[in-house]
């Protein structure tokens with residue numbers, strides 16, 4: 238084969254690859270409002286599953302517990318959002334990153350910004366910071382929020398639309414920093430109603446897990462009964478779940494389905510409320 242022919246074959250190959258990517262790529266999560274009418278009426282409550290702490294674990298991928306949770310969501314035909322600690326992406330774990338990318342493209346899942354490193358650093362001047370976005374300086378918070386957004390976009394191709402702070406702790410500095418990143422539209426367990434996006438609160442007695450890491454059907458029933466909003470955001474940590482927690486989780490989902498709940502992703506609920 239001549240050099241010229243080889244080049245033209247290579248060119249053709251790259252064109253085919255590009256068009257295959259275009260055809261098979263899932264539509265990005267966005268705020269197009271075409272499906273608003275169809276999903277804006279729900280007979281029961283809107284349920285948002287807020288699952289925290291995606292990290293790199295065994296075999297440079299998600300842990301077995303996380304993978305079991307993802308399978309369970311598919312099996313139960315529901316939807317779930319998951320909070321990524323973005324620094325994990327920098328650890329160079331290709332299987333983990335690939336898994337995240339395919340999850341976010343899947344219409345049943347949404348990956349969101351759960352901080353850069355999730356750490357309490359006890360920084361000066363107060364030495365009493367409660368979390369990454371509470372009690373820490375403005376520059377620190379801006380940097381952590383910003384680089385989380387940039388890494389997810391550049392390395393994973395994920396445009397974060399939702400944020401939830403580590404330990405659900407925030408301060409007035411965080412609200413300021415958040416408003417400087419208007420691409421973040423939804424705040425899970427929002428603590429400040431001045432947030433111009435969608436402020437989804439925890440509400441009283443809202444615990445899917447009791448204690449943290451163990452799903453409790455009884456605790457969920459209290460959360461459901463005390464919920465004063467048309468939505469309920471249920472928080473969990475699947476990495477900590479054992480068999481019993483998975484069984485309790487199924488019981489919770491069964492109850493919600495019997496009560497005609499609608500499982501939505503945070504970005505989807507944004508469209509319903511603000512679209």
Ligand SMILES: [Zn+2]
Pocket residue numbers: 289290351355402403404
């Ligand atoms: Zn967390």
